[in-house]
Amino acid sequence: MILPRIQTVGLWAMLLIADGATQVALKLGSGALGDMAFGWRWLETAVANPWTWVAAASYFTAFIAWMAILKSQPLSVAFPMSAVAYPMVVMASWLILGESVGFLRWVGILCIVGGVWLMAETSSEQQVPPEQYD
DSSP, X not given: OHHHHHHHHHHHHHXXXXXXXXXXXXXXXXXXXXXXXXXXXXXXXXXXXXXXXXXXXXXHHHHHHHHHHHHHSOHHHHHHXXXXXXXXXXXXXXXXXXXXXXHHHHHHHHHHHHHHHHHHHHHGGGOOOGGGGO
């Protein structure tokens, strides 16, 4: 029973880290675009930027984790719990990109985390056996 729990926690960690890395890499990659107008040159510049490729690899990793999570979790539980990605991206923006995060935004993050905690607490009583998804 403990192995599936460790696997689930590992998949969620993989999803959150990959999702946060995707957003930070996209932000860093967007810096190369400057004031360039959207068009072929913009697209060529974006595709040539290494941060775009980091973002693509991170997004693919998040996709793999999400598909594995959905294999064993009801969507009605997993999707709301994925909201933890919002606070993770805000924290990464603050720590890595040096963006400022005001008091009210921190309060909002606490509300999101509290809501996810409530979802997690109530989800165990509503679990659907994975066999029903096959």
